[in-house]
Amino acid sequence: MTDQHGTHGTLYGVGVGPGDPELLTLKALRLMRSAAVIAYPAPDTGSSFARDIVASHLPEGVREYAIRIPMQTDRFPIQAIYDDAAAALTPVLESGEDVVVLCEGDPFFYGSFMYLHARLATDFPCQVVPGVSSLMAGGAVSARPLASLSETFAVVPAPLPTERLSELLDQHDNLVFLKVGRHLDKVRRVIASAGLTDRAIYMERIATDRQRCLPLAELTDTSAPYFSLIQLNKRWSKPV
Numbered sequence: 001m002t003d004q005h006g007t008h009g010t011l012y013g014v015g016v017g018p019g020d021p022e023l024l025t026l027k028a029l030r031l032m033r034s035a036a037v038i039a040y041p042a043p044d045t046g047s048s049f050a051r052d053i054v055a056s057h058l059p060e061g062v063r064e065y066a067i068r069i070p071m072q073t074d075r076f077p078i079q080a081i082y083d084d085a086a087a088a089l090t091p092v093l094e095s096g097e098d099v100v101v102l103c104e105g106d107p108f109f110y111g112s113f114m115y116l117h118a119r120l121a122t123d124f125p126c127q128v129v130p131g132v133s134s135l136m137a138g139g140a141v142s143a144r145p146l147a148s149l150s151e152t153f154a155v156v157p158a159p160l161p162t163e164r165l166s167e168l169l170d171q172h173d174n175l176v177f178l179k180v181g182r183h184l185d186k187v188r189r190v191i192a193s194a195g196l197t198d199r200a201i202y203m204e205r206i207a208t209d210r211q212r213c214l215p216l217a218e219l220t221d222t223s224a225p226y227f228s229l230i231q232l233n234k235r236w237s238k239p240v
């Protein structure tokens with residue numbers, strides 16, 4: 001691509017949706033098929049969820065770069081990992097080749113693409129291609145609208161402290177709790193103390209062949225996988 005950056009390649013942050021390879025945009029598909037290099041976040045060992053979603057669409061011979069992210073919360077190594085990834089992708093972009101970064105769900109909805117964007121977008125052309133987020137897919141699976149009419153809607157990260165979760169639950173009509181994982185019991189207690197358990201739906205691994213969706217009241221598990229969320233509609237009833 002020729003622009004103010006000269007003949008540099010473009011960095012694309014491409015949303016690949018929540019799990020079902022059919023929940024891809026045509027643009028995502030086109031970019032993946034023509035990329036010189038595909039990058040994606042991956043755990044220390046094992047496969048990348050983002051890559052698994054689109055594996056059947058990847059062109060033969062494409063060069064791949066796995067951004068290995070250890071399962072820990074400490075900020076320093078994470079910053080260093082993205083510094084290294086940006087350094088590794090820089091010569092590719094400088095040579096004029098495009099890089100497609102696969103992002104689970106939507107790249108800019110709690111997505112790690114922001115870290116590469118922050119490091120590379122001033123030096124190279126960069127485009128974000130939105131994807132179907134877990135939030136939208138969750139509403140489709142539960143068959144409950146995320147919000148309607150003048151209702152308010154909040155996206156709530158489950159790692160927040162109990163008091164903040166209660167406050168947000170009090171303030172909004174509809175909520176989706178993300179990153180439930182090991183915070184399941186805390187979120188469940190907050191919802192129960194507000195007397196709203198019967199309004200909440202628990203979902204995990206949405207849009208994959210291991211998907212589960214059930215009323216929170218019926219969930220007997222004491223822990224949840226990382227890819228889980230809880231949708232709560234305070235006043236939901238079927239529209240007439």
Ligand SMILES: C[S@@+](CC[C@H](N)C(=O)[O-])C[C@H]1O[C@@H](n2cnc3c(N)ncnc32)[C@H](O)[C@@H]1O
Pocket residue numbers: 018019104105106107108109110111132133134135177178179180181203204205206207208226227228229
């Ligand atoms: C770091 S955020 C990334 C969100 C993602 N960018 C999106 O657009 O959905 C990860 C959280 O999103 C939710 N999530 C993402 N994909 C999911 C899926 N397939 N099923 C259930 N929850 C999912 C979970 O709450 C998970 O802890």
